[in-house]
Amino acid sequence: LEVIRALQEQNIQVPTILMTAFGSEELVVRAFRMGVRDYVIKPFEPGEMAQAVERALAEVRLRAERDRLVAQLEEANRRLQQQVQELNVLYSIGRSVTSRLDLETVLTRVVEAAVFLTRAGEGWLLLLDPESDDLVLRAAKNVDKKRAQGMRVRIQDTLAGQVLQSGEPLLISEGQTKVVTGYLVHSLIYAPLRTPERGTFGLLGVAHREKPRSFTTHEVRLLCALADYAAVALENARLYEETETARRKLEAVLRETDEAVIILDPQLRILLCNPAASAALRISTDVVGLPAAQVISNRTLLDLFFNAARRRQSLYAEVSLPGGRTYNAHLTPVEGVGYVLMMQDITHLKELDRVKSEFLAAVSHDLRTPLTTIRGYVDLLERVGPLNDQQREFVEKVRRSIAHIAALIGDLLELGRIEADYDLEMEPLHLEAIIDAVVDSFRPLVEEKKLTLYWEPKPLPLIRGNPRRLRQVMENLLSNAVKYNREGGWIAVSADQQDGYIIVRVADSGIGISSEDLPHIFERFYRGQSQKVEEIEGTGLGLAIVKSVIEKHGGRIWVESQPGKGSVFTFLLHMENSPPALRPLTPREA
Structure with a gap:
């Protein structure tokens, strides 16, 4: 037992077999507690000792295999925890991109995530300035404020320009590399920001400046994923700004136009009601989101809406509104929006048409009497005396003209009766x-x-x-x-x-x-x-x-x-x- 104790004190791990002439149970228990693998009692046969040695060696091998598997499991758990952590960070960034956070906050989070996931010393995000063709700093982490202020990177003959032109990530892990004048780093990753519409328009970079440490290809992939998120955020911001600009212009046009315009979603809820429509229909402009049937009472318009929803085609109706106004209403399905109703006030045209019809009817009626008289005298010409050929030709021309005028008057009167709803x-x-x-x-x-x-x-x-x-x-x-x-x-x-x-x-x-x-x-x-x-x-x-x-x-x-x-x-x-x-x-x- 003294030998076993001495081995333990020197931290020497060897399989030990106790050989003893005493079969005391207490001694055996003490020996096992001190790390003895097996024991034999003298006298013993050589085969008995061989079996004990084999058992001890087998146990050592099993223990070694167990330790190896435990180490592998711990490493796998460590990697899994790291991957879970990376995925959580990427998920958080993804949610930030699709949330309503302002763009500067999202870009700052992207750079912070890049530094965290790659265990870099510092990180930054550069965007292309179309006017100067330089890359301008937009967000940074652990970069000196004085250096960050006004930081610009030229494209010509620089690593950043190389990545911008190639659209591929860049990994440098040996020696010192210049980012900009006076800014040297030991290792560097550049990941491009690109979209199919704009191509490459920026870079996401991380570096080790103080402590030399090489980046891995896995960290390059992580940085590329974050760069993609940043590109999506910037593209979303650009599209949102364009959409908002277009929306403001459209609202200004619809606000100033004299035509009544109502935009409906596919479920016939009101998306927009311009002031002209509000005034014509005598409804509030604050009706966005409400069902059209709840706001509009005109039966013709409601029939127009419901029939358009059923048929999915453009429809037309003439609509009479309170105050004696008459409108031409066109309802058109618009893919991805719903329906657009445009109403043009034709009251003055209807009135002009009515006045014109009345005038033509009156003139036509007044012309009938003298025309009948003229026709009678023409018919009498041949009775009062013979006509030569030329005179007969002239009379026939007059007769044809009278017939044409009579037909014209008849058509005018007929048109007037139709428009006045007679017969x-x-x-x-x-x-x-x-x-x-x-x-x-x-x-x-x-x-x-x-x-x-x-x-x-x-x-x-x-x-x-x-x-x-x-x-x-x-x-x-x-x-x-x-x-x-x-x-x-x-x-x-x-x-x-x-x-x-x-x-x-x-x-x-x-x-x-x-x-x-x-x-x-x-x-x-x-x-x-x-x-x-x-x-x-x-x-x-x-x-x-x-x-x-x-x-x-x-x-x-x-x-x-x-x-x-x-x-x-x-x-x-x-x-x-x-x-x-x-x-x-x-x-x-x-």
């Missing part, structure tokens, strides 16, 4: 029956001009309309298709149903309409400027009457045409159970 009683009807009757009445005229007329009637849902006026629409459209067509050409008439509307098309192979004439084709008295059009008789009121009738039925008409390739006139009317105030935008309006 416009509505009833349920089948539009295909009206079209079929008009097509049959035009067949002799079509055959006379050697045209081919295509029309295949099919059952359609009921609409509410005025049979006489709708017949007038089809007669005017077919009359134009015949008049402005070439001999041997064709006319195609079709009627279909779609999304609650009856859609009627009248297509022809005629002379077509120029792009200059298209915007004016439905205006009163407007006739095309081409010589071919001028050679064909007409009052210039037929399409104006068509447009007025269709709009009185809550529908819409438009034309698509190219010179020399014919025209397609399309009008749509809502079915009997479809809201009359709503319709899709025409191609020209869209």
